[in-house]
Amino acid sequence: MSRHPGAGTQPMRRRVVVHEGTDVLPAVAVERVASTWLPTDHARFRMHGFRDSNGVEHVALVHGDVAGAPDPVLLRMHSECLTGDALGSRRCDCGEQLQASMARIAAAGVGVVIYVRGHEGRGIGLLEKLRAYALQDRGVDTVDANLALGHPADARTFDAAAAILRDLGVQRVDLLSSNPLKEHALTALNVEVSRRRGLDVLDRADNAAYLETKRRRMSHDAAGRTSSPPPPPSSKPTSHPTSAPTTTTATDAEVWRSLLAGRPAADPDHELVRRYGPLATAPRVVVAQLAQSADGFITSAAGTGDVVTGPEDHRHLHRLRALVDAVVVGVTTVVVDDPRLTVRETEGDDPVRVVLDPHGRAPRTAGVFTDGLAPTLWLTGRPDVRPPSDQVEVVHLAGPDGGPLAAARVPGAVVAILRERGRGRVLVEGGGRTVSSFLAAGALDRLYLTTAPILMGGGVPGLRFEALGSRTGIHRPTVRRHLLGADTCTEFDLSVG
């Protein structure tokens, strides 16, 4: 079926030539050789295999109806990276970007991933990239390593990708990339880039220095930015009647600020708006977040606070904190983890910290009582507990007769106490028992349950509750799914039914 161009007798079915401006350049042509289906975790993509006139084979994953689409088509033009894409390397962020872009396109319903072969190592080839890695192991940065080996810092060309877009009938794209040079390359090849936005992929300890170098030396956007700055004059040809000016779009930071301000953001498609829009605009809402292994444990048996989910889930938790007025934890979490419960991994104000401690077990030396980072409410059934510092307000939980409050009534009482203090937006953050008790009491509007793809076999249990009053014991709320790196966050809407 597949044959090298010119090597066989079968004529090429399509040949697309891309010219830069009106110049006749050595153009790259592509031939569509095969089309099939590719079911993936994200969507069932139509997959087209192309061979370019240099003999390099590429694939395009197409979702939805992209040919002649009236709106710009979401595009990921992904440079081949065996180590990142196939082997899960943490030296770069390629694998995560590829998965995130497939998820994004699946969610949007329309889009294209072009997997560009021949781009390995920014165009220097796999083994040369490994030699560059070996230099980087000795402290050379990613740019100087290429140069030291006699290669340009970036040897990629995007003609084949532009030709594939033509073949697919795509003229206008929303580009998923942090690299402005990709945008300029497409524009120069007469593909209209209506905007460019980065993917919400976090730096990790193993790739932070590499990503920092790309930002400092290779003009990649700063973390979290998704802007489309105008291209540098030298890279934009003047003779381009068909290429429209690039529009600047809201950055992640701007979208996040509008969410913090409770304003429905302009772009309903933005990942942050999709994820947090409903929470940001509700004046009163009680949500919970819990992270657990696929078999339902939040930490090992020793309860030493090993975190089962990855950094994206961690950042998600900080975003939830920033969007609420109060964050509630059970006393065991305070005793075992001594958490700060402040907002550190995103912009936003710290919520008031609430310790739920029916028997007065929390140590007076706990950070939430002594660090002075944010006010704390200590909710306890023990009448003799006094505030350990000015930052702490003690509220005594008592039943109607002044005696201990029944466990099943505690969640409702907590919400009422917080509302009396003008704290209508509440996050219940842990541990497993506290979140489960709010769920079982019907006190939650939303539950974000993040599952890590790991099996623990035992440990401190996550969600455990009695069947929620349904006869089958199975409860099927409406859900939305968010991919957070390797983890999956399922958002249960519990406000109905």
Ligand SMILES: Nc1nc2c(ncn2[C@@H]2O[C@H](COP(=O)(O)OP(=O)(O)OP(=O)(O)O)[C@@H](O)[C@H]2O)c(=O)[nH]1
């Ligand atoms: N030479 C070299 N190539 C690398 C290195 N790390 C990753 N790559 C290659 O870089 C390519 C991806 O480029 P990146 O700079 O990560 O990102 P980009 O494609 O320019 O921009 P994004 O669209 O935001 O991903 C892949 O082909 C990788 O194989 C490295 O340290 N040295």
Ligand SMILES: [Zn+2]
């Ligand atoms: Zn990579």
